[in-house]
Amino acid sequence: MVFTKGQFLYSIKYGTITYILYSLSKFWVKVLYDNRINKILEIGSFVGGDTLNRYSNVPNKI
Template identity: 45%
Template structure:
């Protein structure tokens, strides 16, 4: 599945695809949010959860960039 094909799905189908076909990669906790990273073929999906309510806040899709950098253990420059 390409990122374009994924984006053409309804939002419900996108979530179904992430949780059924996505490969879990990592979790990052920042404040009251938990970011869960999944890989689908050649792109990534990040699902944001509210830690207090355990509900999904949103999601984002990307192939590379700053969003992916969050999951490296390299400290950010100040």
């Protein structure tokens, strides 16, 4: 659902891992993608707080 109905916000590449942030309805979705093996490692959702704060200081490290 995140890939079809979510709104892409931005991505950050750190090594071989790309952190991608989407908004969907009233929450956020983070996707961790490993470019080296072409595989999604993790998908998680949250509504704010410390997790969202990690994405608010771009281009700082995640």
